[in-house]
Amino acid sequence: MMVCSKLNSAEELRPIIKSTDSMDMFALTIMESTLLYIPSDLFRNTKYQKIRFLNTQLMSLSDGDLAFEGLEDRLEELRATDAQYITQWDWSQLKNHRRLSLIDINLIAMYSIEQEFPPLKSLRTLGISKAEISSIHPTAFARLEGLWLLDLRDNLITEMTRSMLPNPAEELHILELSGNSLTSLPADMFEGMPSLKQLELNYNKLITLEEETFLWPFENLQTLMLKGNEFRCDCRLRWMKTKTVNYRHVPPLVFDFPVHDPVFRLQRLSSTGKHCSCMHLQRLGRWSHDDVQQGDVC
Secondary structure, eight states: OEEEESOOSHHHHHHHHHTTTTSOOOEEEEESOEESOOOTTTTTTOOOOEEEEESOEESOSOSSSSSSTTOTTTOOEEEEEEESSOOOOOGGGGTTOSSOOEEEEEEEOOOEEOSOOOOOTTOOEEEEESSOOOEEOTTTTTTOTTOOEEEOOSSOOOOOOGGGSOSSOTTOOEEEOOSSOOOOOOTTTTTTOTTOOEEEOTTSOOOOOOHHHHHHHHHHOSEEEOTTOOOEESGGGTHHHHSOOOOTTSSOOEEOOSTTSOOEEGGGSOSOOSOOSHHHHHHHSOOOTTTSEEOOOO
């Protein structure tokens, strides 16, 4: 493993990397540096499998059309953590990488995902968290057919659409959307996701759960997390006790809300009765007046 720090230009980096030509260097970390770009040919004849930028301002992945030339069949992980300035990378510069399985971006102000990711067939894990993302291209992740985990937690996202993800998303197992500003999800959000097992929506701005959207997750997921949302107990939630939902295939299906009462199990909801007020749901489950807003009685 090689660690480089306090670099101010790509030219300072070049002799360091070139000194490792043909050597089995597993990982490279560039930290506490400021770089406009990484020269596209910098890694030719090298054997790096993992590259990480730590507390480094990097304005562009490359000075050309392609990034990390020479590592197309070697680079497996690309990580970047903690940069203080706005960063917008051109994801298409990674289009020729055939072994890249993980991209993890954390604590870097990107504000938006303005373009579609190239069809990286080997990419299994994509995380862009705490990046102040408020808008996402309509088909941002649609060509990432092998995606297993998508982590967009702790951003400012107000809208997710089905078109953003692969369709079908046959490999997607985990979708992490906690810590955003989502008020709802579209009715078709989970169509074509046969492998989805875990959905996390903690600390968003959800006030209800629409049957058209959430019945499939209730019936099929292993984990559905909804902690920290200010749900309104009204007749929009009535379907949760009137529908016959098969929980036997997904034990335990746990809703970790409300905050003051950390475990709410859907198995406690009765399938009989005509009322869906907060008071009624309190008797059936473990909701409290402090955690949810009172709605109308059906």
